[in-house]
Structure formats: structure tokens, C-alpha cells
Amino acid sequence: MPKISAKNSIILVNGYNYSTYATQYDAVDNSGMVDVTGFTEGGQNFIPGLPNGQMTINFLADATATVGTEAVFSAFPTGAVTLIPAGYTVGTNTISMPYMMGNYSPQGNPAGAVELGALTFAAYGSTFQGIEHGVALQHATITATTTSTPVLDPTDDAVTAICGGTLHVWDICADDTYVVKVQHCATVGGAYADLITFVLDGSTLGVERQVIASGVINKYRQVVATRTGANAQTFGFTVHFWHGTDTT
Numbered sequence: 446m447p448k449i450s451a452k453n454s455i456i457l458v459n460g461y462n463y464s465t466y467a468t469q470y471d472a473v474d475n476s477g478m479v480d481v482t483g484f485t486e487g488g489q490n491f492i493p494g495l496p497n498g499q500m501t502i503n504f505l506a507d508a509t510a511t512v513g514t515e516a517v518f519s520a521f522p523t524g525a526v527t528l529i530p531a532g533y534t535v536g537t538n539t540i541s542m543p544y545m546m547g548n549y550s551p552q553g554n555p556a557g558a559v560e561l562g563a564l565t566f567a568a569y570g571s572t573f574q575g576i577e578h579g580v581a582l583q584h585a586t587i588t589a590t591t592t593s594t595p596v597l598d599p600t601d602d603a604v605t606a607i608c609g610g611t612l613h614v615w616d617i618c619a620d621d622t623y624v625v626k627v628q629h630c631a632t633v634g635g636a637y638a639d640l641i642t643f644v645l646d647g648s649t650l651g652v653e654r655q656v657i658a659s660g661v662i663n664k665y666r667q668v669v670a671t672r673t674g675a676n677a678q679t680f681g682f683t684v685h686f687w688h689g690t691d692t693t
Contacts, residue, residue: 453532455584456502457683458566459517459524460651462615466514468560469503470528472540474576496575498542500526500566506551506559512650518561521546525611525652526566527685533584536596539685541577541611543654545569577609579687582627583668586616586681593668595633596686603631603664608688609656610641614649616681621674623647627686629663637667647680662688 456467477494507513527541550562568576583593598604610627623646628637640662645653668684 449531455529455533457527457613459522460613460615461517463504463514466505466507467502468505471501472528472576474498498568498576501563503563504561506561514561518564519549521549523569525654527611527613529581533581535594536580539579539581541579541685542568543570577687579685582666582684582686584683586679587670588677588679590672591670595665595667598664604662604688604691605659606689606691607659608662609654611652611654611685612643612645613652613683614645614647616679617650618647618678618680620676621672621678623680624671625682626669627684628667628669630665631663633665
């Protein structure tokens, strides 16, 4: 079976593309096992508890004011972190979650670079469903209205389930703005309907995560980014999409 290189991994935190500052990552997703072993049983028994997730990422220090890793992470932010482990191609696997940061641990030695250490990002928020395993619908810089290539659901079918999308804006426009939407359709070439409309418009760095509680999600999904303005300024963004277990 083919191996996958990690050198193309993409790490996004709150709209910052820190891929070139990250040197290692580890994501743990588990069911919060509850021990229900009773007396006289011959082995331990467990049942699923509440889902929980955690990501640990090593970052190099960057002292750039406001947007550098030191300034951002020393403030102990909350938000959303998204990993694209194999590098971007449309529809490739992604993992993401809303987080709170648990530590800030700068370190270094005379022969090496200053590092921020292994920063822990722990699951956070009332809509958390465990680490959100999904797909990358888009990761690009654009200068005009753009429609992404449609992505087929891994099940090759529509689902009725909780779903959500996370938008990272990592390259902003000075004057132009964009409306970014996730759309879905039953056929690849049919009429696509809006599923998620993000509020972030490309004028500021940031992240936005939206969750839709339930409903029919057609099996093809795409991203449409519609420009307002005529300056053709570069807009850089990423859209991660996920859905939970089918409820039908």
C-alpha cells in the first residue's frame, strides 16, 4: 500500500496558515470510554462515553507583531483548528475541531531555533461532536468569483445527519469582498442549493464554524465564492466540510 508523506500537511488555526511554522502534530479522537466492569466478570468491560478530542502541535516561534505565532498563541486563543494531513487536493481528508488552548511553553537551545513547544488544543464548545472528520472542499487563492469542483460523499449517497463547515480566511482583500457558500446537489451537474452561507467576507483574517443540526444533505457538495468589487485582489481561504452519523 502506498505511504503518504507528511511534508505537505496544512495546519490552519483561526484563519492563520501556520503550515511552515509547524514541525509535528498529533491528533487523538476517542469515545471517552467508561469502565462498567462488574464483580465476578472475567475481564474489563467498557461502554462509550462522551466523545473527546485533542490535537498537539509543535510550532516554531515567529515574533512578527499581531500575526506571528508568539503573539497569537501567547494570548491563549479559542477558535477552530483544521489539519489537512496529506496536503490539499479537492475532496482530500481533513480533521478539524473547535478548541481551547491548554499551554504555552517556549523553548530553545543555542544550536537551534526558538520553539513554542508542543501546544495542546483541546475540544471546546457546546456543538462539539468529537473531532470532525471531513473533506477539503476548497483550499486556494482566487481573484474572481469561483466555483470549486464538486465532491462526492464517501458513502456515494445523500445523508440525513448533523453537518457543518469551517471557513479559514488566511489571505485578505483590501477592497474586494466575497460571499462563501457550501452548496449541495443530488447530481454532479444539477442545480445546487445553498447549505451553508458564511459571514466572513475576506476583509479580515479569521475562522468561522457553522453547524446544521440535521436534514437531507445531497451527495455532491461544492464551494462558491462570489466576489463583490472590481479590483481582482487575492483572496486566500480554506473550507472543511463534515457530517455525522446518518440518522435515517
